[in-house]
Amino acid sequence: MSIKAEGNINxxxxxxxxTARIIGTFALQHLMAAAxxxxxxxxxxxxxxxxxxxxxxxxxxxxxxxAIMSSAAALEANINELFIAHGGPxxxxxxxxxxxxxxxKGIEQKSILAKYQxxxxxxxxxxxxxxxxxxxxxxxxxxxxxxxxxxxPLWDPERKRQxxxxxxxxxxxxxxxxxxEGADFISMKCMSHGCAAWAVLVSIAFVNEFxxxxxxxxxxxxxxxxxxxx
Numbered sequence: 001m002s003i004k005a006e007g008n009i010n011x012x013x014x015x016x017x018x019t020a021r022i023i024g025t026f027a028l029q030h031l032m033a034a035a036x037x038x039x040x041x042x043x044x045x046x047x048x049x050x051x052x053x054x055x056x057x058x059x060x061x062x063x064x065x066x067a068i069m070s071s072a073a074a075l076e077a078n079i080n081e082l083f084i085a086h087g088g089p090x091x092x093x094x095x096x097x098x099x100x101x102x103x104x105k106g107i108e109q110k111s112i113l114a115k116y117q118x119x120x121x122x123x124x125x126x127x128x129x130x131x132x133x134x135x136x137x138x139x140x141x142x143x144x145x146x147x148x149x150x151x152x153p154l155w156d157p158e159r160k161r162q163x164x165x166x167x168x169x170x171x172x173x174x175x176x177x178x179x180x181e182g183a184d185f186i187s188m189k190c191m192s193h194g195c196a197a198w199a200v201l202v203s204i205a206f207v208n209e210f211x212x213x214x215x216x217x218x219x220x221x222x223x224x225x226x227x228x229x230x
Contacts, residue, residue: 028223030074032227060176069145072141089215113138134205134206134210141199147186162186176191208220
């Protein structure tokens with residue numbers, strides 16, 4: 001059967017107008033980078049198993065320090081994204097978001113964990129327990145990141161904060177096996193796959209715990225297949 005159309009059909013032009021809001025996020029990207037760096041550190045350690053300390057250590061240190069910094073960045077980006085999300089419960093609760101979040105004494109100026117605590121207060125929830133394993137590990141991760149970013153030589157006289165951090169970090173992960181016993185803890189012994197993997201897992205665990213107690217979305221839970229550490 002065939003259908004034949006005859007004549008010209010003139011239809012009016014149809015136009016559609018609207019506004020779309022593109023939300024840029026980077027927390028997951030930070031954590032995927034950290035997981036990638038962890039896997040690279042693992043591979044180099046495996047390749048050089050049983051070898052004496054050598055030039056390959058610089059590659060390990062590059063990947064491990066990158067994993068630490070990216071894992072901490074994921075924590076900060078995550079809470080910023082939750083605050084900034086249009087229509088989200090945090091932004092919607094603030095009466096003047098621009099002033100309360102962005103201005104000089106606003107939420108944006110607070111430390112990473114203080115932002116998470118502020119979110120709990122805004123939501124009318126009990127603040128996170130600071131002596132919980134999740135909170136303490138996140139605090140140690142951020143401290144380690146800060147220690148590397150604002151690195152002070154061994155002979156710097158004001159090292160109490162770093163000394164305290166060393167005490168907290170001991171026994172949390174396997175240290176670099178290629179360094180000798182006298183090596184600096186932060187800049188040498190912590191440069192291990194064990195530390196890189198720990199950093200990634202700390203971020204995942206903290207965000208998961210925060211999500212459960214706050215009711216806010218967990219940005220990482222559905223991407224576990226992209227966040228394996230070795």
